[in-house]
Amino acid sequence: MDLDFANLMAEQIAAAMKGKKISPAELGDTLFRRSTRAQKELNLFISFDQKHIAGEIKRIEQHLPDKNCSLLGVPLALADNIATDDQKTTCASRFMAAYQPPFTARVVSQLKENGALLIGKTNLEEFNLGCSGGSSFFNSVKNPWDLECSAGSGAAAAVASGLATLALASDTRGELRQAASYCGVLALKPTYGRISRKGLIDIASSLEQIGILGRCTSDLAIALQVLAVPEPDNPSTLQIEAPPYASLLEKPEENFKIAVPTCWNEASHLQDEVKNDFQEQLENLDKLGLEVNFVTLPHFKDASLVATMICAVEAFSNLSNMDGVRFGHRETGKHLQEMYIETRSRGFSSKLKKFITFGGLTSTPKYYDTFFRRGQKLRTLISRELESCLAENDLLLTPTTPFKAPSFAAPVSGKEFPDPAGYYTAAANLSGFPALSFPLFYEGRLPGNLQFIAPRKHEAALLQIASLLEKEFSSHRPKFALSLQEV
Amino acid sequence: MSTFEAVIGLEVHVELLTATKLFCGCSTAFGATPNTQVCPFCLGLPGGGTPVLNKRAVEYALKTALALNCQISPEITFDRKNYFYADLPKGYQTTQHFQPLGKKGYLTINIKEETKRIGIHQVHIEEDAGKMVHMGDILSTPFSRVDFNRASVPLVEIVSEPDMHTPEEARLFLQKLRNTLLYIGVSDCKMEEGSLRCDANISLRPLGSKGLGVKTELKNMNSFRAVYRGIEHEIERQTRILQEGGEVTPQTRHWDEETGVTKAMRDKLVAESYRYFPDPTLPPLKISEEWQMEIRSSIPELPDSRYTRFIQDYNLPSYDADVLTASRELGDYYERALDTYREPKNLSNWIMSELLGLLNTHNMDIVDCKVKPHDLGNLLKLIDEGTISGRIAKTVFEEMFATGKKPEAIIKKKGLTQISDEGTLLKIVEEILADNPGSVEDYHSGKDRALGFLVGQVMKKTKGQANPQMVNELLREKLKK
Numbered sequence: 001m002d003l004d005f006a007n008l009m010a011e012q013i014a015a016a017m018k019g020k021k022i023s024p025a026e027l028g029d030t031l032f033r034r035s036t037r038a039q040k041e042l043n044l045f046i047s048f049d050q051k052h053i054a055g056e057i058k059r060i061e062q063h064l065p066d067k068n069c070s071l072l073g074v075p076l077a078l079a080d081n082i083a084t085d086d087q088k089t090t091c092a093s094r095f096m097a098a099y100q101p102p103f104t105a106r107v108v109s110q111l112k113e114n115g116a117l118l119i120g121k122t123n124l125e126e127f128n129l130g131c132s133g134g135s136s137f138f139n140s141v142k143n144p145w146d147l148e149c150s151a152g153s154g155a156a157a158a159v160a161s162g163l164a165t166l167a168l169a170s171d172t173r174g175e176l177r178q179a180a181s182y183c184g185v186l187a188l189k190p191t192y193g194r195i196s197r198k199g200l201i202d203i204a205s206s207l208e209q210i211g212i213l214g215r216c217t218s219d220l221a222i223a224l225q226v227l228a229v230p231e232p233d234n235p236s237t238l239q240i241e242a243p244p245y246a247s248l249l250e251k252p253e254e255n256f257k258i259a260v261p262t263c264w265n266e267a268s269h270l271q272d273e274v275k276n277d278f279q280e281q282l283e284n285l286d287k288l289g290l291e292v293n294f295v296t297l298p299h300f301k302d303a304s305l306v307a308t309m310i311c312a313v314e315a316f317s318n319l320s321n322m323d324g325v326r327f328g329h330r331e332t333g334k335h336l337q338e339m340y341i342e343t344r345s346r347g348f349s350s351k352l353k354k355f356i357t358f359g360g361l362t363s364t365p366k367y368y369d370t371f372f373r374r375g376q377k378l379r380t381l382i383s384r385e386l387e388s389c390l391a392e393n394d395l396l397l398t399p400t401t402p403f404k405a406p407s408f409a410a411p412v413s414g415k416e417f418p419d420p421a422g423y424y425t426a427a428a429n430l431s432g433f434p435a436l437s438f439p440l441f442y443e444g445r446l447p448g449n450l451q452f453i454a455p456r457k458h459e460a461a462l463l464q465i466a467s468l469l470e471k472e473f474s475s476h477r478p479k480f481a482l483s484l485q486e487v
Numbered sequence: 488m489s490t491f492e493a494v495i496g497l498e499v500h501v502e503l504l505t506a507t508k509l510f511c512g513c514s515t516a517f518g519a520t521p522n523t524q525v526c527p528f529c530l531g532l533p534g535g536g537t538p539v540l541n542k543r544a545v546e547y548a549l550k551t552a553l554a555l556n557c558q559i560s561p562e563i564t565f566d567r568k569n570y571f572y573a574d575l576p577k578g579y580q581t582t583q584h585f586q587p588l589g590k591k592g593y594l595t596i597n598i599k600e601e602t603k604r605i606g607i608h609q610v611h612i613e614e615d616a617g618k619m620v621h622m623g624d625i626l627s628t629p630f631s632r633v634d635f636n637r638a639s640v641p642l643v644e645i646v647s648e649p650d651m652h653t654p655e656e657a658r659l660f661l662q663k664l665r666n667t668l669l670y671i672g673v674s675d676c677k678m679e680e681g682s683l684r685c686d687a688n689i690s691l692r693p694l695g696s697k698g699l700g701v702k703t704e705l706k707n708m709n710s711f712r713a714v715y716r717g718i719e720h721e722i723e724r725q726t727r728i729l730q731e732g733g734e735v736t737p738q739t740r741h742w743d744e745e746t747g748v749t750k751a752m753r754d755k756l757v758a759e760s761y762r763y764f765p766d767p768t769l770p771p772l773k774i775s776e777e778w779q780m781e782i783r784s785s786i787p788e789l790p791d792s793r794y795t796r797f798i799q800d801y802n803l804p805s806y807d808a809d810v811l812t813a814s815r816e817l818g819d820y821y822e823r824a825l826d827t828y829r830e831p832k833n834l835s836n837w838i839m840s841e842l843l844g845l846l847n848t849h850n851m852d853i854v855d856c857k858v859k860p861h862d863l864g865n866l867l868k869l870i871d872e873g874t875i876s877g878r879i880a881k882t883v884f885e886e887m888f889a890t891g892k893k894p895e896a897i898i899k900k901k902g903l904t905q906i907s908d909e910g911t912l913l914k915i916v917e918e919i920l921a922d923n924p925g926s927v928e929d930y931h932s933g934k935d936r937a938l939g940f941l942v943g944q945v946m947k948k949t950k951g952q953a954n955p956q957m958v959n960e961l962l963r964e965k966l967k968k
């Protein structure tokens with residue numbers, strides 16, 4: 001059997017496993033070989049080793065008799081800010097470099113119970129703070145399409161390179177979708193609370209949601225089905241059953257009413273390439289007979305700034321537990337204060353320190369009303385605008401990022417405030433609405449992307465539109481700079 | 488030299504009697520092995536989960552706010568107070584800063600025969616921190632330990648208005664508050680275990696002035712006595728400074744029980760440097776009218792109204808009413824005994840002198856008392872009926888107190904029934920008169936004292952069981968002849 005995972009869907013892998021067309025041992029060997037190669041080329045993992053993969057294979061052999069495992073043998077990559085009790089969880093921070101959680105995130109247990117095979121823990125920006133590079137204690141991740149460019153995250157690179165079929169990573173101001181857009185994969189950030197946040201080491205609790213990366217809509221649907229199970233003991237999650245996504249995809253809705261914000265072309269650093277591609281896609285949608293309307297969302301353009309400020313304030317507080325007293329890195333000091341200062345000074349990157357200092361300042365009583373309270377009001381306003389727009393339209397459409405995967409030599413974002421990469425993505429985090437990034441492929445060019453935002457709880461609409469575009473565009477995938485098929 | 492008036496406000500932290508912590512399922516039991524009642528959440532581990540609000544804690548806090556006559560917010564929020572300290576696992580304390588549960592309440596105290604109303608600024612819910620255990624001398628020890636069992640235990644903080652002016656008023660307020668909380672059963676209020684902790688804000692101003700002077704915050708007062716002494720000392724200290732023309736430094740001071748002085752603490756975090764912002768993991772909570780009604784109806788009669796009722800219905804002096812309503816259990820005990828024995832003042836005397844005396848001697852609380860209220864009532868009935876004398880009754884009561892047995896059983900077993908049979912008593916009286924001719928002579932020569940001696944001899948002979956009134960009468964009669 002050809003183990004070309006890059007071209008197999010989760011359903012096909014599970015079927016091959018159940019039909020014993022792939023032996024678990026063979027699967028394990030191949031994955032380890034390819035991971036080693038991918039790691040060497042892309043630096044996408046923080047933790048992966050043969051022992052853990054062997055352990056996963058053993059576990060999957062025990063799952064074989066269970067015919068209900070929809071993800072049997074499906075290779076999964078996991079961002080290293082999601083807790084696992086058998087592998088350290090570092091958040092790509094020096095402070096956390098040796099942290100071993102005593103528990104596993106609920107999402108990981110859910111996927112594993114359904115047969116998924118966890119390959120390893122992937123690299124990310126320190127505490128998932130953006131995806132513009134420069135803050136991971138484990139260095140940047142290279143893009144499989146072009147090794148001179150950033151992948152945004154190891155999770156997206158793992159899916160793009162064909163190593164993992166699915167990946168889970170978090171999305172605070174759009175990181176999941178941005179990295180997906182740089183790497184040409186699908187990303188679904190579900191409604192806030194739709195899937196569990198238990199075991200996610202979050203920097204901004206009110207914004208951050210675990211999302212799914214994959215290569216086809218049907219894979220996303222299967223994973224979402226497994227994950228979107230209400231958590232009765234956690235009132236911060238949605239307490240409603242998820243619809244049957246797979247069967248909704250069989251007879252997709254085709255009369256979507258799509259809104260495009262008029263400010264879509266006002267993003268700073270908007271590349272002409274992205275602009276032209278987007279305009280072209282609007283015409284394509286028109287040809288498909290979809291109704292596209294331009295709408296005015298006066299505060300959509302402020303979303304990134306507002307989300308950055310709220311994120312900084314929450315990060316300042318969420319990361320206050322990182323004091324060296326109970327876990328993590330610890331420096332010595334003459335007294336407690338000095339120990340704190342030394343520990344945090346050396347445990348965090350300068351980028352993170354600047355960010356949480358900004359959060360600390362913004363929430364001092366002196367600036368609270370001027371900045372934070374005003375930011376909260378804007379958040380409400382942005383959410384309301386989105387809500388009323390999506391009461392009249394099924395979906396909101398924008399590019400995912402104003403630019404394609406930034407090159408290491410000339411990074412677009414990271415130095416600017418707020419990060420220009422978040423222009424289109426942050427509104428979905430502020431409102432908690434679900435959003436999906438859809439990849440567009442071009443011969444000889446980096447992948448492009450579209451972002452759809454749906455009303456709260458309407459992940460199905462996102463999967464349906466993605467499925468429709470998948471069929472209609474079915475653009476062939478050009479070759480990567482990196483190919484793992486032969487490995 | 489000008490005279491000053493002290494202005495005192497109290498901040499009282501009370502641990503609520505919930506079985507589990509404020510946001511996780513860990514136990515709140517006191518005295519467990521350190522760090523055994525913890526989980527990833529209350530240890531502040533990364534990814535340790537989101538808080539799940541303990542509704543019972545909100546219910547207890549609501550009961551507290553209502554009992555303290557507060558206005559209740561229709562919607563409450565939880566906020567984070569961010570600061571670093573080794574006993575604070577998350578690096579922030581979840582408290583209520585922007586929309587506290589209760590505001591503008593009051594509590595009354597009785598001082599010098601007058602009733603005074605002390606304002607309650609606010610009542611809010613928050614989580615406790617862990618406990619630092621310094622090994623040996625705090626300055627020379629190379630390390631400290633932290634016990635996180637207490638981290639995230641639910642507290643209510645009650646902040647008074649600065650309406651008190653003397654240490655005595657502060658002590659009375661705190662006692663009244665503790666009593667009220669015990670009445671509504673939301674906390675065990677044990678200062679020695681730290682389930683009730685009191686800080687005081689103290690400032691001075693020239694007598695007659697309305698302004699407020701520079702205040703100091705006084706901490707570490709672990710008993711009512713310490714609260715009184717600590718405030719008293721701090722007032723004296725500030726008075727001295729002001730009289731010498733100096734200025735009071737705003738600071739936090741520690742009461743040192745052993746040396747009896749207050750000491751400045753280093754590293755005072757001024758309130759301005761705390762960062763508060765709404766906790767993004769806890770949605771606002773509605774406090775509906777229905778819920779308030781339900782909780783209000785579950786509040787028992789509070790000390791004030793019981794005090795008034797005891798005076799009006801039972802004709803008790805205010806002192807008695809005050810003592811008997813000092814705890815809910817004692818008041819309940821009194822009223823249950825009263826069901827059996829309908830002489831309120833007699834009963835009150837017995838409880839205040841005999842029962843409370845014994846409890847005090849044995850360092851016990853009324854809830855530990857083995858004597859059932861009904862049995863105490865019966866004992867007093869037996870005195871009134873003349874079955875036993877008051878003196879015998881005290882012996883019987885001591886045994887009831889030690890064993891919990893019924894008075895009738897003890898009297899029967901020990902043969903302590905009062906001798907009221909005239910024939911029997913007459914015989915003994917005659918014997919005593921025959922044995923003590925000297926005293927008889929003394930009596931006849933006008934020395935009344937002799938009668939007392941003779942009565943005593945009869946009582947001695949009967950081991951105290953003779954009906955003293957009858958002995959008296961019989962002796963007088965015999966001596967006339």
Ligand SMILES: [Zn+2]
Nearest residue numbers: 511513526529
């Ligand atoms: Zn706990």
